[in-house]
Amino acid sequence: MPAPNIYLAVSIALASGVAIGIPIGMLSRNKKPKVRRGLVGIDASPVSGRGAFALRSIREGEIIEQCPALEVTDRDVGGELVNYVFYGSAEDRRLVVMGYGMLFNHSSQPNVAYYRQEATTGAELVIYALRDISKGEELFYNYGDEWWSTRGQGSQTGTNS
Numbered sequence: 001m002p003a004p005n006i007y008l009a010v011s012i013a014l015a016s017g018v019a020i021g022i023p024i025g026m027l028s029r030n031k032k033p034k035v036r037r038g039l040v041g042i043d044a045s046p047v048s049g050r051g052a053f054a055l056r057s058i059r060e061g062e063i064i065e066q067c068p069a070l071e072v073t074d075r076d077v078g079g080e081l082v083n084y085v086f087y088g089s090a091e092d093r094r095l096v097v098m099g100y101g102m103l104f105n106h107s108s109q110p111n112v113a114y115y116r117q118e119a120t121t122g123a124e125l126v127i128y129a130l131r132d133i134s135k136g137e138e139l140f141y142n143y144g145d146e147w148w149s150t151r152g153q154g155s156q157t158g159t160n161s
C-alpha cells in the first residue's frame with residue numbers, strides 16, 4: 001500500500017516546513033533595520049550642545065555628507081532656527097539643510113567645509129574633509145565672521161571656538 005505512505009511523508013514534510021518556517025520568520029521580523037548613518041554620528045559636544053562626529057577615519061577631500069537642501073526666504077526663518085540655516089543664493093534667501101548638515105558646530109580652524117550643488121532633484125549641500133580626520137573627532141566648519149558679528153558675539157577664535 002504505497003499511496004498512504006506518500007501522503008504521510010508529504011504531510012510530515014509540510015508540517016515540519018511550517019514548524020521551522022514560523023520561528024525563522026519571527027526571528028527575521030525582529031531583526032533591527034539596517035540604518036545607514038554614513039560617516040557622521042551626532043553626540044554631545046564639548047563645544048556646544050550636540051555636534052557631529054566622525055564614525056570612522058576620513059581622508060582629506062572625502063565627501064562626508066551630501067545633504068538635500070530647501071531654499072526659502074528669510075521671512076520663512078525665525079527664532080532659534082536662524083542659528084541653524086545656511087545663507088542661500090541671494091541676500092534674503094536661506095538654505096534649510098537636511099541630514100546632519102545643520103548640527104555641525106563652528107571652529108575657526110575647521111576640519112570640514114562645504115559647497116552647494118544643484119542636483120537634478122534640487123539643491124544639495126556637500127560637506128567634505130579639509131584634512132585627514134580621525135575616528136571620533138568632532139567635525140567643524142567655519143561659520144564665518146559675519147555669522148558671529150550679526151549675533152553680537154564677535155568673531156570666535158581658538159581651536160574649537
Ligand SMILES: C[S@@+](CC[C@H](N)C(=O)[O-])C[C@H]1O[C@@H](n2cnc3c(N)ncnc32)[C@H](O)[C@@H]1O
Pocket residue numbers: 045047048049050051083084102103104105106107156160161
Ligand atoms: C548649527 S547649530 C550647531 C548645533 C548645536 N550645537 C546644537 O546643539 O543644536 C548652531 C548653534 O551652536 C552654537 N555653536 C556652534 N559652534 C559653537 C562654538 N564654537 N562655540 C560656541 N557655540 C557654538 C551656536 O551658538 C549656535 O546656537
